[in-house]
Amino acid sequence: MDQGAIAAGDGDPVGRDERDPSPLLQAAQDAVARNRHSADQGPDIARRALAMSLNELANLLGELGQRERALRAALEAVQLIRTLALRRPEVYRTDLAMSLNNVANRLSELGRREDALQAAREAVELYRQLAGARPQRFKADLAMSLNNLSTMLSDLGLREPALDSAHEATDLYRDLAMARAQDHLPDLAMSLYNLANRLGRLGHRELAWQGAQEAVEVCRGLAAQAPHWYRADLALALNNLSARLGQLAQHGPALAAAREAVAIARELAARQPLAHRPHLAGALSNLANRLAASGERRPALQAALEAVDLHRELAGRWPEAFRPDLGAWLNDLAVLFSEAGRREQAVQTAREAVDIRRELAARRPEAFGTDLAASLNNLAALLCDVERFDPALVAGREAVALYRQAAARWPEVHRGDLAGALNNLANLLSASNQLGPALASMQEAVEIYRELSTQRPEVFQPELAGALNNLAIRLGNLGRHDDARRAGQAAVDVYRDLATTQPGLHLPERATALTVLALHTRVVSGADQALPLVHEAIDVLRDAFIREPAAHAPRMSAMLSEYLELCRALERRPDSAWARPLLAYFGADA
Secondary structure (H helix, E strand, C coil), X not given: CCCCCCCCCCCCCCCCCCCCHHXXXXXXXXXXXXXXXXXHHCCHHHHHHXXXXXXXXXXXXXXXXXXXXXXXXXXXXXXXXXXXXXHCHHHHHXXXXXXXXXXXXXXXXXXXXXXXXXXXXXXXXXXXXXXXXXXHHHHHHHHHHHHHXXXXXXXXXXXXXXXXXXXXXXXXXXXXXXXXXXXXXXXXHHHHHHXXXXXXXXXXXXXXXXXXXXXXXXXXXXXXXXXXXXXHHHHHXXXXXXXXXXXXXXXXXXXXXXXXXXXXXXXXXXXXXXXXXXXXXXXXXXXXXXXXXXXXXXXXXXXXXXXXXXXXXXXXXXXXXXXXXXXXXXXXXXXXXXXXXXXXXXXXXXXXXXXXXXXXXXXXXXXXXXXXHHHHHXXXXXHHHCCCHHHHHHHHHHHHHHHHHHHHHCXXXXXXXXXXXHHHHHHHHHHCCCHHHHHXXXXXXXXXXXXXXXXXXXXXXHHHHHHHHHHHHHHHHCCCHHHHHHHHHHHHHHHHHHHHHCCCCCHHHHHXXXXXXXXXXXXXXXXXXXXXXXXXXXXXXXXXXXXXXXXHHHHHHHHHHHHHHHHHHCCCCCCHHXXXXXXXXXXXXX
């Protein structure tokens, strides 16, 4: 989740209200009707009451996924308050700022990103004016609105300004928490959660981990004092920490954090299922990803199946709120089915994800068009795995078209997605023996990643390296081994640079790139030039394989086979002392 649901310290437990939302919605609608009747002929205070009840209704409708109705209510609230604020700004500016924050969220949910950003910016400016005059009263509101603005900026790919807003919000909450810890520590935890996400989006993985770790420490302290209020916060913070650790390839600690989050969420869901089953589903999905990254595929699949079952139940009860999430979890489940060798189930699951997202995108293309593209991309790859190349190409091309359309409107957000879809399309075309078009698609992907990596190297250099490696493969398929070797060398050079700036990361990918380079080097320059590259590839992955053999066994097996083949071709004895501990895992000997 990009926007955490950590409590803002208002005394309510985090999460969905345990009561059935239907009576709550009816009560909110009744309040609007009563206040509308009073406001028709009443004083300003009656119109303010109507606006506030519309805001409450908008929030509840948004939580239930009824996004168009939520936006209509929020816009009416802003219109009412803006009229009042024009006459008496000193009285109603606070209400206008709050209403603008609310409408920004509603606009964002419908994919109206530019409008959402405009509303969020106006809210921040109002709160900044208010905090300038009365800092003790409005500093926390300014921090809250800055966090909201950070999310809106990030949604438009404006990642550096988003990070600046998140930093400012966190600094404000840190000052407030030092003065009144009990009131503002939950706010600080929420802001640290948001800051970690912003840092992660910019590739600042260590700093993102530090922010997520501090959020966990704050939530752990709060949960120790008041577990009823803050255990859910702790679970969400642990989930975020787990994801940050996963980005640092710290799979053991990431898995431990994910397991603790699931244990807490399961305990809470047992007591208050309506409030906490969504959190449990999210925690299980994250656990599945962490288990898969650790090579524990069967438990990963079990966790993913449980997450999907929970979301399917939630979507059956509240389809508007939970069908979008169901599409995402089905995507993840399809990948895990594939990795477990259950490829037909993978395709069937991926088709269901596409069907859900196509239905959503038909109604709200701005909000769900790129989600549909992601599911189509996934379905295309899985269809290719079962050699259904024609439908795979149809899905892959549709994904590229959707991302191209999104990238034309929001280049900062979706140019990278377009490059990824082109990379996938190149693989599909190559599998269909359309080698020329595959190369053209791959070259376009490389050019996009090259441009993006100059702007944000921390984020896109790994993607560029992977694309260059794929380009080398595509060139090799066309017999252009000199060009393939140059592209492969470029990929290896980027990965070697990353080893200095992001040590310990991208090890499997670097090992693969070295192996691909070795294959083309062997064709061009001979086995004696290829052997050191394979040796280096094995060394790159060696420690990670020893720590987590299940996660890296297929790749290590292929590299060892290539090493032994090169030794035979050169009539050299393998380095037994070096290779034997690795070969022993596979029951082989040097």
